[in-house]
Amino acid sequence: MVNYTRQLDRTFAALVDPTRRAILARLGREGEATVSELAQPFAIKLPAVMKHLDVLSGANLITRSKQGRTVTVRLSPEPMRAAMEWLRHYERFWQAGLDRLAAYAESREAEAKRGGG
Amino acid sequence: MSSLTLVRRIRARPSIVFDALITAEGIACWWGPDAGPVLLAECDPRVGGRFRVRFRTLDGSEHESSGAYLEVARPERLAMSWRWAGSEDPGESLVEIDLRPIAEGTELTLTHSRLHDEETRRGHEQGWSGALDKLMRQFLVSAEEERHDRS
Numbered sequence: 001m002v003n004y005t006r007q008l009d010r011t012f013a014a015l016v017d018p019t020r021r022a023i024l025a026r027l028g029r030e031g032e033a034t035v036s037e038l039a040q041p042f043a044i045k046l047p048a049v050m051k052h053l054d055v056l057s058g059a060n061l062i063t064r065s066k067q068g069r070t071v072t073v074r075l076s077p078e079p080m081r082a083a084m085e086w087l088r089h090y091e092r093f094w095q096a097g098l099d100r101l102a103a104y105a106e107s108r109e110a111e112a113k114r115g116g117g
Numbered sequence: 118m119s120s121l122t123l124v125r126r127i128r129a130r131p132s133i134v135f136d137a138l139i140t141a142e143g144i145a146c147w148w149g150p151d152a153g154p155v156l157l158a159e160c161d162p163r164v165g166g167r168f169r170v171r172f173r174t175l176d177g178s179e180h181e182s183s184g185a186y187l188e189v190a191r192p193e194r195l196a197m198s199w200r201w202a203g204s205e206d207p208g209e210s211l212v213e214i215d216l217r218p219i220a221e222g223t224e225l226t227l228t229h230s231r232l233h234d235e236e237t238r239r240g241h242e243q244g245w246s247g248a249l250d251k252l253m254r255q256f257l258v259s260a261e262e263e264r265h266d267r268s
Contacts, residue, residue: 090121090229093150098227100147102127105137109129109222 007060008086011079014059019044020052024061027075035064035071120230131192131216131223138195138214139186144170148182151175162189168197184209192216199229 014020023038039049053073056062063074127134137143139162145155149172156179160168169183181202188196195214210231217224 087121087232089150090232091123094121094123094227094229096150097147098123098125098225101134101137101143101225102125102129104143104146105127105129105134105223108133108137112130112133 007079008083010059011061011083014055014061015083017052017055019049020056023049023052023056023073024075024080027062027073032072032074035073038073120228120232122226122228125225125227126219126221126223127225128222131218134216134223134225135192135195139189139191144168148172149174149180157181162186162195164189184212187211188213 060079063076065072141158144158148155148170153174155172157171166186171181173179184198186197197212199210199212213228215226
C-alpha cells in the first residue's frame with residue numbers, strides 16, 4: 001500500500017506540469033514518438049524536453065528506447081490506469097453511498113408526509 | 118481529475134436530506150461503497166466539530182474515515198475535511214455538498230476534491246484538474262481502441 005501510494009504520488013506529481021501532460025496526451029494518441037518529434041510543438045529547447053521526459057520516466061509513465069541516434073518514447077499505461085482505478089474507488093464509494101442516502105431520505109420524506117408534515 | 122463531482126436528484130426536501138448527512142442514524146444507513154454495515158458513526162455537526170465513521174465492506178475489510186466540519190449551513194451546504202485512517206491515508210481531502218430545492222425535492226451536488234497530496238493540491242489551485250480530466254478521458258479512449266485493435 002505504501003509503494004502504491006508512492007507511485008500515485010509520482011504519477012500525480014508528474015501530471016501537474018502542462019508540458020508533460022501534453023507529451024503524454026500526444027503519446028496516448030500516437031502510441032510513440034521520437035524525442036525530436038515531441039520537442040517540435042513546444043517553444044522550449046531540447047534539454048528542457050529531456051528533463052520533462054526524465055520526470056515522466058521516473059514516474060514510470062513512459063519508456064525510452066534508443067536506436068542509433070534516435071530515441072523513441074512510448075507511453076507506459078499502467079501508472080495511469082492505477083491512478084484512474086484509485087479515483088474510481090472514490091467514485092464507487094460516493095455513487096453507492098448517494099444511492100442509499102437518496103433511498104433513506106425518500107423514506108423519511110414519505111414518513112413526514114404521512115405524519116402530515 | 119483530482120476531484121470528483123456527482124449530482125443526484127432526490128425526492129425529499131432539503132432539510133430531510135441534510136439531516137441524513139449529519140446524523141449518526143442517517144449516516145449508518147448510507148455511508149460506504151457497498152451494502153456492508155456501518156460499525157460506528159460519530160458526528161458533531163457544527164463548524165469545527167468532527168465526524169468519524171467506521172464501516173465494513175462486503176469483502177470483509179474495515180475502513181475508517183474521519184474529518185472536521187468546515188461549513189454547516191442547514192439545509193443548503195455542508196463542507197468537511199476528509200481522511201482515511203491508517204495505511205490507506207493519502208492525506209486530507211475536501212468534501213463539499215450543496216443542496217438545492219427543486220420541484221421534486223432536492224438536487225444534491227457532491228464534490229470530493231484535493232484527492233491527492235501536496236503537489237496535486239498546488240496544481241489544483243492552478244486549475245490543472247480540467248486539463249487532466251481531458252487527458253484521462255483521452256487515455257481511456259486510446260486504451261479502448263488498443264483493446265479493439267488487439268481483439
